[in-house]
Amino acid sequence: MFTAVDDVSLSLEENRTIGIVGESGSGKTTLAKLILGIEKPDSGSITVAGSDISAISAKELKALRPKIQVIFQDPYSSMDPRMKVRDIVLEPVRINKTVREPAKLEELAVSLLRSVGLGEDALDRYPHEFSGGQRQRICIARALSLKPSVIIADEPISSLDISIQAQIMNLLNELKEKYKLSYIFISHDLSAVYYLCDHVAVMYKGNVVEYARSGELFSNTQHPYTKLLLSAVPDPDPDKKSALAERKDGNAGLSGGTGNGSCVFSDRCPYAEPRCVAGRPPDAEIAPGHFARCVVLPFKK
Amino acid sequence: MADKTEAAEPILEVKDLAVNIRYEGRDLKILRDISYSLRPGRTLAIVGESGSGKTIGALSIVRLLPNSARVTAGRIIYAGRDLASISEEDLRGIRGNKISMVFQEPMTSLNPVLTIGKQLAETIVEHKNASMSDALAQSAVLLEKVGIRNAKARLNDYPHNFSGGMRQRVMIAMALSCGPDIVIADEPTTALDVTIQAQILNLILDLRKENRMSLILITHNLGIVAQNADDVLVFYAGRIMERAPVRDIFKDPKHPYTEALLNSLPKVNQAKEPLKTIAGLPPSFERAAPGCPFQPRYPYAFDRCLAEEPPEFKISPERGSKCWLRGNEAAKA
Numbered sequence: 235m236f237t238a239v240d241d242v243s244l245s246l247e248e249n250r251t252i253g254i255v256g257e258s259g260s261g262k263t264t265l266a267k268l269i270l271g272i273e274k275p276d277s278g279s280i281t282v283a284g285s286d287i288s289a290i291s292a293k294e295l296k297a298l299r300p301k302i303q304v305i306f307q308d309p310y311s312s313m314d315p316r317m318k319v320r321d322i323v324l325e326p327v328r329i330n331k332t333v334r335e336p337a338k339l340e341e342l343a344v345s346l347l348r349s350v351g352l353g354e355d356a357l358d359r360y361p362h363e364f365s366g367g368q369r370q371r372i373c374i375a376r377a378l379s380l381k382p383s384v385i386i387a388d389e390p391i392s393s394l395d396i397s398i399q400a401q402i403m404n405l406l407n408e409l410k411e412k413y414k415l416s417y418i419f420i421s422h423d424l425s426a427v428y429y430l431c432d433h434v435a436v437m438y439k440g441n442v443v444e445y446a447r448s449g450e451l452f453s454n455t456q457h458p459y460t461k462l463l464l465s466a467v468p469d470p471d472p473d474k475k476s477a478l479a480e481r482k483d484g485n486a487g488l489s490g491g492t493g494n495g496s497c498v499f500s501d502r503c504p505y506a507e508p509r510c511v512a513g514r515p516p517d518a519e520i521a522p523g524h525f526a527r528c529v530v531l532p533f534k535k
Numbered sequence: 536m537a538d539k540t541e542a543a544e545p546i547l548e549v550k551d552l553a554v555n556i557r558y559e560g561r562d563l564k565i566l567r568d569i570s571y572s573l574r575p576g577r578t579l580a581i582v583g584e585s586g587s588g589k590t591i592g593a594l595s596i597v598r599l600l601p602n603s604a605r606v607t608a609g610r611i612i613y614a615g616r617d618l619a620s621i622s623e624e625d626l627r628g629i630r631g632n633k634i635s636m637v638f639q640e641p642m643t644s645l646n647p648v649l650t651i652g653k654q655l656a657e658t659i660v661e662h663k664n665a666s667m668s669d670a671l672a673q674s675a676v677l678l679e680k681v682g683i684r685n686a687k688a689r690l691n692d693y694p695h696n697f698s699g700g701m702r703q704r705v706m707i708a709m710a711l712s713c714g715p716d717i718v719i720a721d722e723p724t725t726a727l728d729v730t731i732q733a734q735i736l737n738l739i740l741d742l743r744k745e746n747r748m749s750l751i752l753i754t755h756n757l758g759i760v761a762q763n764a765d766d767v768l769v770f771y772a773g774r775i776m777e778r779a780p781v782r783d784i785f786k787d788p789k790h791p792y793t794e795a796l797l798n799s800l801p802k803v804n805q806a807k808e809p810l811k812t813i814a815g816l817p818p819s820f821e822r823a824a825p826g827c828p829f830q831p832r833y834p835y836a837f838d839r840c841l842a843e844e845p846p847e848f849k850i851s852p853e854r855g856s857k858c859w860l861r862g863n864e865a866a867k868a
Contacts, residue, residue: 257728258699365816366585395584396755400799400810407809422729429801429810452803466733468758470800472781476762478733 238264239275240440243517246384249410251417253431253448255424255463260437262420266386269418270302271295283383300330300380307389309369313361313376320357323347323376330380346375349412350405367398374405378413386418391426403430424467428452436460439498442517446524456526458503497527505530545572546716546749547596552609552619554588554595554773556820563820566592566773568847569609573717578743578750580760580781582796583770586817592770593719593753597630598623613717632662635710637739639722641702645694651678651705652690655712662713677708681738700731704738711742718743721753736763757800761785766853769793772818772828775847779854789856791833827859 239261246252256262267273269280271287279286283301285294303326306312313322320343327333333342344354350371361369370390377385387406391399403426409415421427427434427448434451436444436459444457455461465478496511497503503510507530517525520532552569555562566588573579583589594600596611596618611618613634618626630636638644646654655677656670665673671690678686681704694702703723710718720739724732740763743750754760760767760781767784769777769792777790788794798811815832818824827844830836839845839859848861 257730396757397584397796397799397813400801401812403801404809404812424729425801425803428803429807462730466730468733468736468756468762470757470761470785470797472761472785478730478737 237440239268242278242437242440242442244435244442244445246416246418247432248383248416249414250432251410251419251430253427253434254418254420254437255422255427255434256420256437257422257463259439261440262437263388264440265437266304266388266418266420269384269386270304271299300326300332301382302384302386303377303380303382304386304388305370305373305377305390308393309366309373310361312373313369315361318358318360319347319372322361322372323379326376326379332380342379346379347372349378349409350375365398366394367401370394370402371405374402374409378409381413382415384416384418386420388420389422390419392421392423399426406430424452424464436463441498441514441527442525443499443528444524444526446521450521450524454521454524456520456524456532457499457528458505458531459499461531462502497529505534543574546575546613547573548610548612549596550610550612552592552595552611553607554591554600554604555607556601556604558603558821561821564607564773564823565604565820566595569775570847571768571775571778573749573751575716575749576743576747577765578740578752578763580764580767581751581753581770582755582757582760582767584755584796584817586772586820587770588773589753589755589768589770590721592768592775593721593751594636596717596719596751597634597636598626599630599636628662631658632713633715634717634719635713635715637703637706637710637718637720637723639725641699641706641726642694644706645702647694650691650693651697655690655705655709658709658712673712674708677712678705680711680742681705681708682734683708699727700735703727703731703735707735707739707742711746714746715748717749717751719751719753722755723752724759725754725756732759757785757796769796773820774828774857775855776829776858777854777856779850783854789850789854789861790858791835791860792829795832827857 242265244252254262254265264273268275275288280288282298285298287295287298323346324339324343327342333339343357347354347356352368352371391402394402407430410417419427419430431448434446434448435442436457438459444451444460451460455464465476469476496513497515500506500510509529515527515529517527519525526532550570552566553564554566556565569592581589581593591600595606606619609619652671652674655674656667659665659670659673660667675686675690678689683689683701683704697705724735727735736759739750752763764781767779767781768775769790771792777788777793784793785797788797795813799813801810813832818828826841830840845857845859847855847857849855850861
């Protein structure tokens with residue numbers, strides 16, 4: 235038993251994008267499932283449009299679900315290969331019965347595809363007939379069908395070619411403006427996160443270790459794990475050689491651990507001190523709107 | 536980043552390589568006019584998007600082609616022999632031994648029902664005529680070398696007992712086990728977390744230096760190219776559109792496709808304007824249209840681009856570009 239998501243507090247403002255950055259085991263996917271209502275939290279609350287989705291009835295949750303939609307990493311496995319595109323993008327609408335007349339449904343399908351840059355001719359085709367980028371557009375169209383307020387995008391571009399990534403990032407921004415959407419953008423791609431997000435939360439072993447406006451996070455990095463992550467991303471500039479900012483031996487001689495016992499990063503941290511295992515570092519506001527769970531680095535001069 | 540290797544003699548020379556594939560009863564050209572050389576101790580990055588032919592371009596060196604594909608022209612010169620025309624038996628003596636591979640998905644490249652030790656030792660027994668016990672001893676040393684602790688004990692573990700990053704280290708150990716001259720790494724870190732990716736790339740580069748090997752690194756990640764490569768080949772639609780030393784590719788690209796790729800990257804700490812994208816899609820291999828394959832997606836293409844495919848123009852001894860824009864600048868290659 236371990237804590238997948240540990241004492242995480244975040245808020246998302248209307249028409250803004252928050253980035254959740256983390257590697258495997260960070261808890262970012264569990265967090266997404268909690269927000270979608272697929273998993274129930276053991277403690278705490280998740281408030282969407284004024285309602286705590288962990289505390290309402292199944293019927294009330296069902297009514298709220300259309301407001302939060304999701305796009306996944308692999309556009310192919312998130313669509314039924316035996317369904318035509320029309321049926322894929324209309325499926326949520328049919329299940330929720332938000333539109334019933336066949337003529338109106340057809341109109342909606344065409345308009346959804348158009349908003350993601352695809353033509354009517356796509357309607358009668360199957361997912362396998364499209365490229366990766368086009369499939370992701372279809373998934374985005376599907377996510378828009380219930381007129382959501384929030385879209386959770388879980389690594390939506392990492393499986394795509396880089397020129398297509400650029401197209402999809404532009405599309406996501408356009409749709410955000412057009413439909414006043416709010417996004418939760420989960421990714422390990424820091425340059426995409428910088429580009430798309432207003433705020434960023436960095437997760438490690440179930441904790442948010444740092445949170446700030448995206449510009450601030452990159453220019454004034456305060457948590458050792460965030461520093462490690464940033465140093466690991468290869469810079470597409472051959473004149474700027476990067477070096478991985480971690481301990482070579484990966485062990486500070488401290489036991490490291492999870493939860494309230496100590497800082498979750500202490501066993502790998504180059505700045506770790508004995509007080510790092512005395513208890514979990516509090517979420518300290520080290521600069522306006524900039525939080526970090528570290529008792530050492532933000533206070534070094 | 537480049538080693539100060541004295542040898543100017545390339546360790547591998549690919550000349551005018553062409554590969555066809557049989558698809559739905561037709562013979563399609565998937566690679567054409569592929570020419571490049573690899574110098575000892577250098578890292579050559581092969582960059583391209585899906586369908587560019589970059590993987591086939593590298594794996595064809597050791598004839599790791601799907602059954603429907605075959606080399607139709609060209610030569611692959613290694614150690615004085617043409618790998619495109621030697622027998623399968625002779626090639627098997629080179630593959631995994633003098634020229635070895637690291638693939639993208641370690642879980643599917645490793646046999647799940649054999650121990651790591653057995654799989655590592657297998658390669659050594661096969662190519663070095665060693666006894667199993669000697670091979671196992673060497674395997675333990677190799678695992679230590681790639682950063683796996685308690686190596687001797689871990690020889691008895693199975694692939695599923697290792698994390699993704701550790702499995703990739705095992706693959707690297709396997710690729711190094713016979714002291715190869717060339718390692719071909721096909722997207723070796725794509726499936727891994729970014730910090731593990733950095734560790735694995737550092738490991739590959741350190742070992743390359745230590746063992747004075749050459750590395751062919753296939754990737755679509757331009758950051759990885761910038762940080763690790765000495766020379767770069769940019770693939771598009773089965774051709775090399777541009778080849779140059781790494782700094783030139785990033786600072787002074789000489790092909791519209793290379794420029795377009797560089798422009799589609801979001802850059803940290805720069806203004807958040809819409810990203811410049813490349814309109815359209817790469818050409819399908821099934822339709823052989825005349826002219827430059829990139830022309831439909833390039834807004835400044837002129838008549839010659841539509842009518843005739845450009846040859847490679849040599850901009851310098853180390854640089855080439857398949858673009859009519861370079862026609863005035865240099866002699867034909």
